[in-house]
Amino acid sequence: MKVLIAILTLLTFSMSGTYVQAKENRKQPPPATAATERQLWQSKGYGHILEIEGQSVKVYSYTKDSLVPFGKGNIENNGDIYINEIYDNTKSLEQSNTPRFPMGRFVNGSLTDGLGYVQHLKRIDNLPKVKYNGFSNDPVQNFEVFWQSFEENFSFFPLVKVNWKEVYKEYRPKVGADTSEKELEDILTQMFQKLNDGHSVIFGKKGMIFSKTKVEREEFFEANSKSMQRNVEDGYMKGAVKSKLDGRIVYGQTKSGGAYIKLIGFDESDPQKIDQALAEMVQDLANCRNFMIDMRFNEGGEDFFGLKIAGLFAEKRKLAYAKQVRTGGYEQFSKPTQVYIEPGAKQFSADNIVVLTSPLTVSAGETGTMALKALDKVTVIGEKTCGYFSDMLLRLLPNKQLFSLSNERYTSPDCTNYEQRGLPPDEKIMIKQADIDAGKDPVMNRALELLKKKP
Structure with missing residues (x-):
């Protein structure tokens, strides 16, 4: 990610x-x-x-x-x-x-x-x-601030079924004035890894430390992502693909004449650049009526980027999801703010839309998928997404250790929270190592079948 x-x-x-x-x-x-x-x-x-x-x-x-x-x-x-x-x-x-x-x-x-x-x-x-108050290298002080930051802000204690107060009782005795910097980092790591949270990260001097443990299918897609993308371009596309925003958007036409749009990431924050890239893509694919949107390798970024993608297909204003922040106790949140898809200035005329997802569909890739799923004519196929919806709340310890945690809750239009569970597809289709080795993609094959259906 x-x-x-x-x-x-x-x-x-x-x-x-x-x-x-x-x-x-x-x-x-x-x-x-x-x-x-x-x-x-x-x-x-x-x-x-x-x-x-x-x-x-x-x-x-x-x-x-x-x-x-x-x-x-x-x-x-x-x-x-x-x-x-x-x-x-x-x-x-x-x-x-x-x-x-x-x-x-x-x-x-x-x-x-x-x-x-x-x-x-x-x-x-x-x-x-x-x-x-202020900066300090005192191990006890840093432990206390780390624990309290999660105690006051982390959104999912009931969901992950971790008793954070018991975690305090277990680990606080292990920290004293003579605890080394490395020992303290190890203790904090052991604590927050109990939460298995995708957006909780410690930014150590030697690299990032993650709370979440990767599951088998995540590792499978990470190991095979380049081969899978190459198989799509070699076996399913008619001619060369085009790339926008340094490869974040890749698109072209399939051999059957439909549009294929691969969204690698939403980590571009300039809305003017995004709008220009999308306008050029709409022009290039103006003759297409059937659309395949490949989100299987989208590892996140800006939520509003995903809304802009959905806006290319939206005929009217549509609820994408709701968002709220923890404001008090474990179950106390702000009033949900409804987030809407607005029809884009440039749009496609689509008969059918199929969205492809995987366990590598992460964060803003997931909110983008949720927005697309809210539209008419959209079918989501593949595997469930990763389950990292909340934004990352960045915090600083007194020893200047940067870390993040999940402090928000996103819910679908039907008020479902998919945090940690992942957004399920409408139709589950698995890809195997043998498929990849043979240059095949059963998810692409099924998408092509669905796009043949009359609207």
């Missing part, structure tokens, strides 16, 4: 997408935050505080017991907040070639992201007085 790529290209404090101005917010006046007055804003859920003074922005990670400086950036006159520096010790920003990352548009206590989803913040007079 392209977790690091997603973080470096889509960085907010919850990985929900960069700001694309929502229709309902276009006429809002510039916020009253570009003044010299120092303002403090505390989020509802998400566990961060913004300190705004003039055009300078500081961000803090907080729990009821801790306050840790997270990073700094600036706010522009229209309210767009950009983060220029994170205080982590992994040098993740230096490894990217992007000078700043959009957090969203801030207007009078509301922070709006690329979906039009709003985080709500309240004005506070002072930074909270807490037990653990």
Whole structure:
């Protein structure tokens, strides 16, 4: 999974997408935050505080017991907040070639992201007085902040059936003043791997440490993804394929004359680039009426990218899914925000649409699939998706250790939560090693059969 790529290209404090101005917010006046007055804003859920003074922005990670400086950036006159520096010790920003990352548009206590989803913040007079304040290498302090961050924000304790308080009792005695940095990282790893959560990650100095253990079919698709993609292009396509957005979008016509669109990833945050690429694809495939959308190798990125794909086929505004954030106890969440597919400025005229999925369909690839599944004329085939829906909430420990966790809940239009379970296809079709070795693809074959049906 392209977790690091997603973080470096889509960085907010919850990985929900960069700001694309929502229709309902276009006429809002510039916020009253570009003044010299120092303002403090505390989020509802998400566990961060913004300190705004003039055009300078500081961000803090907080729990009821801790306050840790997270990073700094600036706010522009229209309210767009950009983060220029994170205080982590992994040098993740230096490894990217992007000078700043959009957090969203801030207007009078509301922070709006690329979906039009709003985080709500309240004005506070002072930074909270807490037990653990600022940076520290103290092992006990870092353990406490890590545990408390999950205790206050992780969305799925009832789902994963892990008693986090018992985890505390088990591991807290193992940490003392003389615990080494490596020992502490090992302890934290053992704790959060009990959650088996796809978007919980520790960004260590030697690489990323994942909470989730890969299942057999994930490993199968990872090992065979290049061969499978090559088999599709060699055996099913009529002529050469075209590529857009550095290979994120690959498309062409099948030998039967239908359209094949492969979406490798949604990790592009520039909406103008996406719109241009999609417009060119619509023009190139204008004569096609049957569409195959291959999401089997889509490892995530921007949720709004997936909505734009669905918008190519939407005849009217349609509910894609709902999203909410944990705001209190384990079962306390904000009121669900409904996220809609809007018909695109450029569109296909489609009779039939078949979407292909696999255990490598991850994160924004899954929300994109959920959006497509909500449309008429769509059939989803293949295998269930991976089950990473929540955005990644980035946090910083006092020792500047960067980590993430899942703090949101996405539900389908029928109010089903597929976190950890994965989104099931309408028709399950397995591909085997013998198929791949023989240059065959039974999922593609079935898709072609379905596309022959009259609308």
